Amino acid sequence: METIETEILSVTGLVQGVGFRPFVWRLAQRLGLSGTVRNCGNAVEIVVCGPLDKRDALAEALRVEAPPRARVEGVTRIQGSPSNYMDFSIAPSGPGEVTAGIVPDLATCPACCAEIFDPGARRYHYAFTNCTDCGPRFSILSGLPYDRAHTTMASFSLCLACRADYENPADRRFHAEPIACPDCGPRLHFVGGDGQDYVGNQAFEVALALLRCGGILALKGIGGYHLACDATREDSVQLLRARKHRPTKPLAVMMRDLATAARYCALTQEERQALVDPSAPIVLVNRQDDSSLAPSLAPSLSPGLDRLGVLLPYTPLHHLLLDALAFPLVMSSGNRSGAPQVFEDDVALRDLAEIADGWLMHDRPIARRLDDSVVMVSAGAKRVLRRGRGLAPEPFLLAEDFLKAPPILALGADLKSAFCLIQGGRALLSHHLGDFNDPDSAATMDAAITDYSALFTHRLAAIAIDLHPDYRSADLGRRLAHDRSLPLIAVQHHHAHVAAVMADHGLPRSAGPVIGIVLDGLGFGDDGTIWGAEILLCDYARSRRLARLRPAPMPGSDRASLEPWRNLLASLDAAFGPQESMSRLHAAGRGPVLADRKISALRAMIKAGFNAPLASSAGRLFDAMAALLGVAPEIQTFEAEAAMTLEALARQASGEASNLPFLVTEVDGLKEIDPEPMWAAALHRLGAGEAPLMIAAGFHAGLAAIFAQVAVDEARRQGIGQIVLAGGVMQNALLFEALTAHVRAAGLGVLAPLRAPANDGGLALGQAVIASIRLMEAD
Amino acid sequence: LAHGGGGTAMRDLIERVFVATFHPEGTPPLEDQARFDLAAFAAHGDRLAFTTDGFVVEPLEFPGGDIGKLAVCGTVNDLAVGGARPVALSAGFIIEEGLELERLRRIVTSMAMEAARAQVPIVTGDTKVVPRGACDGLFITTTGIGVIRPDYQISIAGARPGDVILINGSLGDHGAAILCARGDLALDVTIKSDCAPLHDLAAALLQAVPQVRAMRDATRGGLAGVLTELAEASRVAIGVDEAALPVRSEVAGVCEILGLDPLYLANEGKLVAVVAPEHAEAALEAMRAHPLGVDAAIIGKVAAEGRPGTVTLINRFGGRRAVTMPSGEQLPRIC
Ligand SMILES: [Fe+3]
Ligand SMILES: [Mg+2]
Ligand SMILES: [Zn+2]
Ligand SMILES: [Zn+2]
Incomplete structure (x- = not known):
């Protein structure tokens, strides 16, 4: 046989488990090229024979036409020895070579969606339809490498028709590991409160009936159970709140489609994109209270807030339910008060017994809990607030400095806990693992660490923890370090917040130090006091x-x-x-906000220094202002509740609110931003009859202005061009956008959290890069 | 009071306050040690229990007690929770120069009365007066010996899955009493310390249930301290039912204001007992029949599964929270 020009293309990035090989196969068919494609280590290797222009077209198409979830990072092309192939085929991957094949769960693709609504299709109305472009991934993974035997689909054997799809490179289900159909795949069943059991379509119909009469349905999804009810029925929402003991925490709503979401909410282009992304996150958007909408949403979905968490259906079951129903669904995480979302069937039946009226379940086990991801668009970009289903475990690519980084495990903080593993230039930030007050959290984290560790082959070099002496995550880190005889590296909370943003942007060390504005709740400081509103000068190693x-x-x-x-x-x-x-408070007409309080006891505690630690916390400043303006709850039932209502109040302000002024002083070489004039002005303006919403807006504007000003001054003095915005308070879009605008107006660059949450959920990424650089410097 | 140096002034103090109080019959045995008949011990049990504890408290006197009463009860309780019958105590006093003699007499008298009521004699002691500022008013160290019956096998490492955990009454009374008595916290309530000797209650409990597995007095670190220690030492997971915890409303009120948790507040008259499930009712009944156990309650149990060494608080809605001991001063953890 005549040999022709041959070359070997190596494609790196997120290219395994995303339907990349069939995609290459189809490209090759289209271009009339012969050769092979196979998974090879962390890359996909393509051997291709044919004319140069066709090979160029292939290389070009690899980047521009890649499957939705693939991320092509590099395509290297080398000359191969001339050869010839009969056709183009998909070659088996070498044993033990598939290591990067774990991808996040993917929302049902348009093709599968069309199929389940097509009465002629084999998978018509089938709730577990998926293909290489969509379906469960990480949530069904029970081992490595990623193939069907290592998923919770292992016990379902393929029928002949499905096997044919699975083995046909031209089919979009070629090697789709969770492939299933009504004949061979998982089935629905419904368990009623009365113990009555229904299967298949009957189960679906009974669940619909339950929702239509305002009941609460425990619904098994991808990464766990939801509690669903009619989002337009106030009585149902109240019932859910009462049964969950969750009086005010906002509840997410699943809309039938983008058009429906756009009717209930004012959506920007970026928000639309975020909603239809294959990760199908909850997107925080502006609620539009248009009374002409019928049915209108229940008022208590997000009391006191102007924003609503919205998501679109991401499984065939969701699509089928929402298509059949005339109303959007509340999709609240299925858990008892304070507990993590349940994902095991027996636990769901037990723990949700006092909450749900019925359970719509199925027999495909969930391998691990994955909460819905939450994102928000602010200052023009999509930002992740909670990293869960659909986003984890996609790795972060770090700057080249980290290519030789020693493998580190960082344990994050105690709330919104997530750990991070880094090695070889990549960081794996775990999915949201809940709250360390939960007694099972340490076990959950242990298991998850084992999970993710399987992705890395090297032994850990060190463990990084927060400086806080009483963090339970730090305790776990100390135990792990002790058990494995590893060095322990403690990292200051807010330095880690800044470093997380640097790593999120892949900032190289050569970029030099940055100025970080960190506005946060509380973090343990270098000096043993509590911090939470700082301007730091830092690089990856020091701050x-x-x-x-x-x-x-x-x-x-x-x-x-x-x-x-x-x-x-x-x-x-x-x-x-x-x-x-007190006299100023009364003069401002705000006396009642502190009336009937145990003021003398609190003052005595402060005076005696008894259980009254000093904190420079932005979070507590927001709490104080929310209390002054009368929008704070007696007791916060979820984190940042008061701050969120304050932000919502400020957003109602029309026109420019004048800044509340802060004063900058200097104490022992440290600049101190003093809120005294801010309080004086706020009280004075309230006394003069200014509306609380204008004060709220002026507070946001003033706080942003002063922090930006001090940071910009420092940046100019030090010749630094980049300012990092970090910490949980950056989730306040109003404040964040004002800060961004100030810094940009000063001609400086802004780096802000994108894919790693601004809150403590992103902390471990920062800890890991700091620990890694410190270890490398120590060598 | 100015009695440094150990001269006649010191002797005078010992005569006037201590000997007069502890040996009112005027038979001062001014030997340097107390002497016991070994046969008498052997008759009561097979093991000697021996314990010591130092007492510092501010203020020295508080509603429900004082440092003297505390020193007697504390050591008696340390013996009692091991299943020992207390036999005798010794007491060491470090007195700050300038302490009012009248105050000292009150405290020493209270101490003697408590020992007499508990029927545990203070058989030897020592006093030192130190310069102003070298100590804070008065420090007392008491040491006690007792005898343990051969059939009692009580150990902090003795809890087993399924066991039931009991307490003899309300949490945090002593800690709250001290906080209120400090005076600088502007708490306009008076709470009485629960300071009491528990050997009689312990004896009643052991009479009813000789197989008690573990017993501890919940002093510093409170119930949380005892349970975390128990979970660690016995390598078990413990679940506590929050709704079953006895807490007086005044104590709950003080805790709410100060941001404290009654679970961590000190007690001086509370013991935690662990018994097999089949003995739970008998144990509860025996405790409740005793004046120091009228508010006794079953507060939790040793879980059949769960990570060993953990303590979980379960609220009335089934919510679960991990209970851990802070490394030092409690720092805010909520971000
Ligand atoms: Fe933080
Ligand atoms: Mg939740
Ligand atoms: Zn699909
Ligand atoms: Zn099939």
Whole structure:
């Protein structure tokens, strides 16, 4: 046989488990090229014979036409020895070579969607339809390499028709591991509160009936159970809230499609894109209260907030349900108060027994809990607030400096916990693992660490933890380090927040230090006090605090984080002293917000220094302001509740609110941002009759202006061109956008959280890169 | 009071306050040690229990007790929870120069009365007066010996899955009493310390249930401290039913204001007992029949599964929270 020009293309990036080989096969068919394609280590290797222009076209198409979830990072082309092939085929991957084949779960693709609504199709109305472009992935993975035997689909054997699809390179189900059909795949069943059981289509119909009469359905999804109910029925939403003991925490709503979402919410182009992304996250969007909409959404979905978490159907079952129903569905995580979302069937039946009226379940097990991801669009970009289903375990690509980085495990913080493994230039930030107050969290994390560790072959070199002496995540880290005789590296909370943003952007070390504005809840500081509103000068290895918010006591410690009014008292007393604080408060007509409080006891605690630690916390400042303006709850039932209602209030302001002023002083070489004039102005303007919403807006504007100003001054003095915005408070879009605008107006660059959450969910990424650089420097 | 140096002034103090109080019959045995008849011990059990504890508390006197009463009860309780019958105590006093003699007399008297009520004699002691500032008013160290019956096998490592956990009454009374008595926290309530000797209650419990597996007095670190230690030492997971925890409303109120958790507050008259499930009712009944156990309650159990060494608080809605001990001063953890 005549040999022709041959070359070998190696494609790196996220190219396995995303239907890449069949995609290449189809390209080759189209271009009339012969050769082979196979998975090879972390790359896909293509051997192709044919004329140069066709090979160029292939190389070009690899990038521009790649499957939706693939991310092509590099295509290298080398000359091969001339040869010839009969056709183009998919070659088996070498044993043990598939290591990068774990991809996130993918929302049902348009082709599968069309199929389940096509009465003529074999998978008409089949709730578990999927293909190489869509379907469950990480949530069904039970081992490696990623093939059917290592998924929770292992026990379903393929029927002849499915096997034919699976083996046909031209079919979009070629090597789709979770492939299934009504004949051979998972089935629905319904369990009623009365123990009555239904299967198949009957189960589906009974579940619909339950939802239509306002009941609460426990619905098994991809990464866990949801509690679903009619989002337009206030009584159903109230019932769900009462049964879940969740009085005010916002509930997400699943809309039938983008058009429906656009009717209920004002959507930007970026928000539309975020909604239809294959990761199908919950997107926080502006609720549009248009009374002409019928049916309108229940008011108590997100009380006191102007935003609503919206998501689109991401499984065939969701599509089928929402198509059959005339209303959107609340999709609240299926758990008892405070507990993590349940994902095992027996636990769901037990733990949700007092909440759900029925369970719509199926027999495809969920391998691991994956909460819905949450994103928000602010300052023009999509930003991840919670990393879960659809996003994890996609790795972060770090700058070249990290190619030789020693393997590190970083354990994050105690709330919104997530760990991070880095090695060889990549960082695997785990999915959201819940809250370390939950007694099972350590076990959950242990199991997840084992899970992710399988992706890396090298032994760990060190473990990174937060500096806080009482973090349970740090305890776990100490135990792991002890058990495995590994060095332990403690990282300051806010340095880690900044480093996480640097890593998120793949910032190289050569970019030099940055100025970080960190606005956060609470983090343990280098000096043993509590921080949470700082300007830091830092690089990957070190950080130095240049400025802070003036600290205020937290009378009652964690209790002050729950009760916003405590921070108002502490802040006003710190600014004006006990006598004057009360007279100013009364003069402003705001006396009632501190009436009937145990003020003398709190003041005594502050004076005695008893359980009233000083904290320079942005979170507590927001709490105090929310309390002053009367929008804070008595007790916060979810994190940042008061701050979120304050932001919502500020967003109602029309026109430009004038900034509340802060003062910058200097204490021992540290700049201190003093809120005293801010409080004075707020009280004065309230007294003069200005509306609380204008004060709220002026607070946001003033806080952003002062932090931006101090940071920009420092950046100019130090000759630094980039300012990093970090910390949980950056989820406040109003504040974040104002900060961004100020920094950009000063001609400086802004780096802000994108794929790693601004909150503690992204902390481990920062810890890991810091620990890694420190280890490399120590060598 | 100015009695440094150990001269006649010191002797005078010992005579006037201590000997007069502890040996009112005027038979001061001024030997340097107490002496016991070994046969008498052997008759009561097969093991000698021996314990010591130092007491520092501010203020020295508080509703429901004082440092003297505390020193007697504390050591008696340390013996009692091992199943020992307390036999005798010794007491060491470090007195700050300048402490009012009248106050010292009150405290020493209270101590003697408590020992007499508990029927555990203070048989030897020592006093030192130190310069101002070298100690804070008065420190007392008490040491006790007791005898344990051969059939009692009580150990902090003795809890087994399925076992039931009991407490003899409300949580945090002592800790809250001290906080209120400090005076600088502007808490306008008076709470009485639960300071009490528990050997009689322990004896009643052991009489009813000789197979008690573990017993601890919940002093510093509170119930949380005892349970975490129990879970660690016995390598078990413990579940506590939050709704079953006895807490006085005044104590709950003080905790809420101060941001404290009654689970971590000190007690001086509370013991935690672990018994097999089949003995739970008998144990509860025996405790409740005793004046120091009228509010006794079953508060949790040793779980059949779960990570060993963990303590979980289960609220009335089934919500679960891990209970751990802070490394030092409790720092805010909520971000
Ligand atoms: Fe944080
Ligand atoms: Mg949830
Ligand atoms: Zn599909
Ligand atoms: Zn089939």
